[in-house]
Amino acid sequence: MNITxxxxxxxxxxxxxxxxxxxxxxxxxxxxxLEMLDVLNINLIKKGQDPVAFDHDCRExxxxxxxxxxxxxxxxxxxxxxxxxxxMRKFQDGDVVTVEPWRAAAFPVIKDLVVDRSAFDRIMQAxxxxxxxxxxxxxxxxxxxxxxxxxxxxxxASCIGCGACVAACPNSSAMLFVAAKVxxxxxxxQGQPERKTRALRMVEQMDKEGxxxxxxxxxxxxxxxxxxxxxxxxxxxxEFIKAKVF
Amino acid sequence: MKSxxxxxxxxxxxxxxxxxxxxxxxxxxxxxxAGNLLLFANDNGHLYEEYSRILVSNxxxxxxxxxxxxxxxGHALSGVVLWIQxxxxxxxxxxxxxxxxxxxxxxxxxxxxxxxxxLFLVVHLSSFFFPLRITGTPMTAYELVRExxxxxxxxxxxxxxxxxLGYHLKHGFQSAFQTFGLVNKxxxxxxxxxxxxxxxLLPAGFxxxxxxxxxxxxxxxxxxxLRTLEHGWPV
Ligand code: HEM
Ligand code: SF4
Ligand code: FES
Numbered sequence: 001m002n003i004t005x006x007x008x009x010x011x012x013x014x015x016x017x018x019x020x021x022x023x024x025x026x027x028x029x030x031x032x033x034l035e036m037l038d039v040l041n042i043n044l045i046k047k048g049q050d051p052v053a054f055d056h057d058c059r060e061x062x063x064x065x066x067x068x069x070x071x072x073x074x075x076x077x078x079x080x081x082x083x084x085x086x087x088m089r090k091f092q093d094g095d096v097v098t099v100e101p102w103r104a105a106a107f108p109v110i111k112d113l114v115v116d117r118s119a120f121d122r123i124m125q126a127x128x129x130x131x132x133x134x135x136x137x138x139x140x141x142x143x144x145x146x147x148x149x150x151x152x153x154x155x156x157a158s159c160i161g162c163g164a165c166v167a168a169c170p171n172s173s174a175m176l177f178v179a180a181k182v183x184x185x186x187x188x189x190q191g192q193p194e195r196k197t198r199a200l201r202m203v204e205q206m207d208k209e210g211x212x213x214x215x216x217x218x219x220x221x222x223x224x225x226x227x228x229x230x231x232x233x234x235x236x237x238x239e240f241i242k243a244k245v246f
Numbered sequence: 247m248k249s250x251x252x253x254x255x256x257x258x259x260x261x262x263x264x265x266x267x268x269x270x271x272x273x274x275x276x277x278x279x280a281g282n283l284l285l286f287a288n289d290n291g292h293l294y295e296e297y298s299r300i301l302v303s304n305x306x307x308x309x310x311x312x313x314x315x316x317x318x319x320g321h322a323l324s325g326v327v328l329w330i331q332x333x334x335x336x337x338x339x340x341x342x343x344x345x346x347x348x349x350x351x352x353x354x355x356x357x358x359x360x361x362x363x364x365l366f367l368v369v370h371l372s373s374f375f376f377p378l379r380i381t382g383t384p385m386t387a388y389e390l391v392r393e394x395x396x397x398x399x400x401x402x403x404x405x406x407x408x409x410x411l412g413y414h415l416k417h418g419f420q421s422a423f424q425t426f427g428l429v430n431k432x433x434x435x436x437x438x439x440x441x442x443x444x445x446x447l448l449p450a451g452f453x454x455x456x457x458x459x460x461x462x463x464x465x466x467x468x469x470x471x472l473r474t475l476e477h478g479w480p481v
Contacts, residue, residue, distance in 0.1 A: 006341075019341065069340060069343075072342035072343045072344035072347075073344050073348075098341055100342070103336055103339070103340055105334065105335050105336065106335070168345075170354070173257075173332075173335070203257070204256070210334075211335055212331060212332035212334075212335030212336070213261060213332055214257070214258075214425075215332070216353065216425065217345075217348075217350075217353040217354065218348075218353070219345060219348035222349070231429065233424065234427045234428075236427075237258055237424070240256075241258070241426070241427060244253050245249075245253070
């Protein structure tokens with residue numbers, strides 16, 4: 001099939017960007033979206049032009065680096081999948097596809113479709129360490145955790161830090177990401193010693209980075225490739241209020 | 247005090263203020279509707295006069311009234327501050343942004359809806375609260391209501407504003423509970439039912455008042471209503 005791409009091109013942080021149009025011929029519906037971009041880049045390099053910069057690593061939905069806005073949707077059409085998991089069969093012959101980087105003050109564009117997500121790293125750093133016992137190797141299952149709790153913590157821990165929640169939010173809020181990271185520890189016994197300071201510091205850092213405020217629109221949950229539930233945001237609010245007031 | 251200031255300066259803190267003030271306004275609406283339903287007593291407003299006399303003469307009610315105005319101001323101002331911060335968090339807009347595929351309409355129009363509700367409140371207060379309580383009028387509250395709602399445009403404006411209020415609360419009511427962290431799969435059905443009362447039944451209850459006065463209460467003071475009844479449209 002043939003696809004017309006309108007891709008955001010921007011040399012670096014300082015320069016202004018603009019959309020460039022590329023015609024893609026004979027795209028296989030079995031290709032992933034990133035493979036289609038690879039083909040585009042090979043053609044550009046052959047012509048001596050600058051290839052389109054985009055982030056990618058695992059190409060199997062676990063590293064969280066490949067985020068981009070495709071036709072107004074974070075990670076493109078469909079639910080519960082990262083851009084690398086998106087197949088071209090989701091599109092039709094003759095489609096015009098607009099591709100943009102995540103747009104948020106806290107995620108400045110580095111080049112083309114690549115944004116700087118180190119604000120997420122600083123939020124993680126603000127969360128700090130988890131106190132652990134030293135000494136001999138503990139027995140397996142020495143700490144009992146009920147299955148439903150372990151499941152919920154695991155659901156939260158499946159966040160890959162891709163930033164789609166911020167990108168899809170009308171307010172560029174990072175609440176789903178922070179909620180996932182606070183929840184994965186708050187639910188488990190190992191996370192208890194620093195439970196309060198973690199919630200306070202991560203929210204403080206989130207605000208400092210210039211993310212917007214949550215309006216409970218729930219676009220984040222709809223676009224999260226790991227389908228992280230906004231129930232975790234309710235828990236983050238609870239953790240924050242408890243730590244702040246009590 | 248210091249911790250309260252630092253709470254409000256955080257994003258979640260401002261949201262808590264939005265939620266608390268919003269729910270307090272909702273609570274007031276319940277009382278306000280309960281009282282206003284006395285207008286249906288069909289006794290030329292005797293019961294209603296009695297009710298408003300008791301309210302006005304009670305110092306506790308007067309104190310709550312002040313808290314109510316402060317809540318409204320706190321709610322509107324915090325809403326505007328959040329909205330400005332949220333616009334600044336994305337200085338460069340998307341060329342294409344399909345928020346409509348990911349969110350409900352009610353959640354996308356909180357600021358627009360809130361602003362229209364605010365305009366409505368200005369009109370509402372200057373039509374009833376100010377003449378009755380501040381500047382003075384020879385009419386009783388009942389007569390004033392009857393007079394105002396004999397104008398179909400005035401009544402129509404009320405109905406539109408109430409639909410908008412309904413949308414505001416459709417998002418706002420559940421949003422406040424999410425902000426407080428008070429949501430739980432087990433109680434979701436209960437919360438949804440209470441929410442339905444606030445976003446649907448409550449505005450519908452208020453809406454019944456202009457409809458009732460326009461169609462069922464004769465106000466000989468207004469020729470417009472007679473002409474409208476005659477032509478089927480305000481002329
Ligand atoms: C004065 C006019 C008003 C304005 C400008 C306004 C504005 C707003 C805005 C912008 C929000 C969304 C905040 C956010 O999610 O970031 C909101 C939420 C809300 N509003 Fe209003 N509003 C007004 C009047 C009212 C009234 C009269 C009520 C109740 C009867 C009300 C109840 C609520 C509730 C319960 C919320 C949810 C709070 C939350 O999200 O946690 N609002 N309002
Ligand atoms: S919460 Fe979901 S959308 Fe947000 S960073 Fe984590 S995986 Fe990505
Ligand atoms: S490339 Fe790793 S998640 Fe897409």
